[in-house]
Amino acid sequence: MRALGRRGRGTERELEERLREHYRAFAPEGGPPEELLAAVDRAAASRRPQVGWPTLLASQARLVLPRCVPVAALGIALVALLELAGASRAETLVAASAAGALQALAALSGVVSGRAHGMTELEAACLLNARSVACARLLLSGCVCAVTLALCAAASPPTLPAWVMAARLGAPYLIACAGGLAAARRAASADSLVAALVWAGVTCAASALVYSVTPAVYARASDGLWAGAAVAALLWCAREVALWLRAASLSFEPAAPLADAS
Amino acid sequence: MLETGRELTREEAQEIVARHYRDVLAYCRRHATCAADAEDAAQETFLRFVRARPRYRDRGRPLAYLLTIARNVCSDAARARARDAAELPEDIPDEAAERAEERTELSLALARLHPDEREALELRYGCGLRVGEVAGALGVSRFAASRRIRSALAALRRELGEGDVP
Numbered sequence: 001m002r003a004l005g006r007r008g009r010g011t012e013r014e015l016e017e018r019l020r021e022h023y024r025a026f027a028p029e030g031g032p033p034e035e036l037l038a039a040v041d042r043a044a045a046s047r048r049p050q051v052g053w054p055t056l057l058a059s060q061a062r063l064v065l066p067r068c069v070p071v072a073a074l075g076i077a078l079v080a081l082l083e084l085a086g087a088s089r090a091e092t093l094v095a096a097s098a099a100g101a102l103q104a105l106a107a108l109s110g111v112v113s114g115r116a117h118g119m120t121e122l123e124a125a126c127l128l129n130a131r132s133v134a135c136a137r138l139l140l141s142g143c144v145c146a147v148t149l150a151l152c153a154a155a156s157p158p159t160l161p162a163w164v165m166a167a168r169l170g171a172p173y174l175i176a177c178a179g180g181l182a183a184a185r186r187a188a189s190a191d192s193l194v195a196a197l198v199w200a201g202v203t204c205a206a207s208a209l210v211y212s213v214t215p216a217v218y219a220r221a222s223d224g225l226w227a228g229a230a231v232a233a234l235l236w237c238a239r240e241v242a243l244w245l246r247a248a249s250l251s252f253e254p255a256a257p258l259a260d261a262s
Numbered sequence: 263m264l265e266t267g268r269e270l271t272r273e274e275a276q277e278i279v280a281r282h283y284r285d286v287l288a289y290c291r292r293h294a295t296c297a298a299d300a301e302d303a304a305q306e307t308f309l310r311f312v313r314a315r316p317r318y319r320d321r322g323r324p325l326a327y328l329l330t331i332a333r334n335v336c337s338d339a340a341r342a343r344a345r346d347a348a349e350l351p352e353d354i355p356d357e358a359a360e361r362a363e364e365r366t367e368l369s370l371a372l373a374r375l376h377p378d379e380r381e382a383l384e385l386r387y388g389c390g391l392r393v394g395e396v397a398g399a400l401g402v403s404r405f406a407a408s409r410r411i412r413s414a415l416a417a418l419r420r421e422l423g424e425g426d427v428p
Contacts, residue, residue, distance in 0.1 A: 023388030032283035043312040044275035
């Protein structure tokens with residue numbers, strides 16, 4: 001056995017050496033052409049202007065905020081109005097969770113618009129690549145949504161503990177965001193915006209529909225279920241955000257097989 | 263070794279081109295249809311490297327990063343060729359015919375391997391990359407790259423009629 005093992009390793013080393021010799025035999029002769037050296041010299045000599053995160057966030061805020069802020073204001077106003085009108089606890093919660101999903105819908109429209117309009121390939125070649133742009137849009141949308149959900153929670157029944165409110169408002173929002181990103185990433189470029197919006201819309205409708213079918217889901221006994229759903233949705237959303245950023249850095253192009261001319 | 267996250271000086275850029283041009287050109291030649299396309303791909307690779315230098319965060323050798331870029335450049339060219347397939351010339355280029363004549367038993371065995379396996383061997387033994395660098399160039403985990411190289415060697419041995427060796 002030992003002899004066979006030694007022979008095997010010897011054969012493997014021989015094969016590896018044959019491969020190295022084979023590739024060396026096809027190695028080109030000569031150095032780089034003068035025109036390449038000149039082009040590289042010009043490229044190295046040109047300096048790019050430095051753009052930091054504040055500038056990038058400010059530029060993306062012009063796109064993201066006009067979409068998110070009106071929807072946020074609408075959701076907060078709806079919840080506050082229901083509370084002032086003396087609506088039941090469950091009705092206010094339904095409105096608040098639907099507002100979260102609506103907020104996700106508005107945020108997704110800004111985040112995936114670059115892919116939907118075929119701009120990521122251009123963004124990838126620009127000074128600020130598609131990954132930075134996507135990251136800035138996600139950050140801005142996330143901040144607006146967090147403020148919205150916090151204000152919706154403040155406007156909801158004061159008898160509920162904070163974690164219950166966070167779970168009930170956060171779960172539909174996070175499911176809408178995660179599913180929307182997943183749908184947009186998997187759909188063809190032109191259909192990605194529609195796919196994201198359809199998912200977020202369905203989540204929004206489902207959160208209201210579930211209450212009408214089984215009102216018990218908004219009862220106090222289901223707090224644990226909502227908390228579990230919110231945690232699972234948070235993990236899913238974090239994964240989808242990471243995948244979206246990775247796909248943006250690759251311009252959403254799947255790795256193509258190489259043509260082999262040898 | 264180069265520092266990361268800063269732009270190249272002109273001297274550093276020239277040095278990298280001089281040191282790695284042959285390796286990059288050899289890689290591009292194996293994935294281009296003719297010598298002129300390979301030279302264009304090699305040139306594009308170095309220009310992208312210099313332009314993308316501030317984003318280069320790999321502390322490994324520049325060759326590994328250059329070959330990753332070369333792979334993308336060749337992929338782009340292959341996609342463009344597929345799009346323009348109707349416009350491709352029907353004649354086989356002379357260089358390709360000459361190379362075909364030069365094929366050895368090992369070349370033919372390599373040609374019969376799966377393209378992924380062939381590329382892993384090429385990066386490992388043709389370009390001299392370490393397993394981790396092969397993984398980076400192929401966009402797979404280190405474990406997957408190691409497994410791919412091992413299975414490629416086993417497949418090559420079978421193609422060469424040497425059978426499975428434990």
